[in-house]
Amino acid sequence: MSTQIDRLRELVQPLATQHEMDLEEVKITTAGRRRVLQVVVDTDEGVGLDACAELSREISEALDGTEIMGAPAYVLEVTSPGAERPLTEPRHFRRSVGRLLWLRPHQGADLVARLTAVDEDGVDVEVPGEKGRKATARRFAFTDIAKARVELEFNRRAERQPSGDESLKEA
Structure with a gap:
């Protein structure tokens, strides 16, 4: 018997793949009466806000056609991994x-x-x-x-980029 999370993964994985994203995690958390379905995706280039929003719409539409989440209301969050997430793969x-x-x-x-x-x-x-x-x-x-x-680095210096004047001088 497959669990709710397994069924959610089966639903979400093809959608993430269509967007060339890796599905990192699917989890459901509860805070009081509120349930949150969190879908974490990533790519080699990172995941932008627009890509998360588009995937969220597609997941929402797919979920509307199923009973996976049941009757109580829930909030869907599609996000990228946090900066300090464990490196496991x-x-x-x-x-x-x-x-x-x-x-x-x-x-x-x-x-x-x-x-x-x-x-x-x-x-x-x-x-x-x-x-x-x-x-x-x-x-x-x-x-x-x-x-x-x-490890987050707040004081690491970025590579120096030439200013507009310098790049014109080199041309």
Whole structure:
């Protein structure tokens, strides 16, 4: 017997695929009398507000033709993953190359490192040096990673973009 979440996934997955999105999560939460059906989708380029709105309309229409959600009212939210969501799939790591990660290996201490590369077997990271020491490159197989998530960086400097005047001078 399939659960309500399984049935929702079966309904939503083809719609997400049509939009070239990965269906990351489907969950139902309850707050008092209010139920919220949350659908989390992602792509390699991220998911924009317009794409979420369009997918939301399609999911709503599809749900209207079923009894999956039952009689009580609910709110449908279609969203992208949060910035600090757990990285659990190789595609999550691939989408985070260049970002700072918090990583907990199955063996050894937690660390914060820059994700430099991802392949089918694991990840390469650069661990910043402490007290003037040089950064260290490390490799982790996916099977060696217990938990990982992106660390938010508020003070990282963006790559310098030429101003309009500079780009004209170069032309």
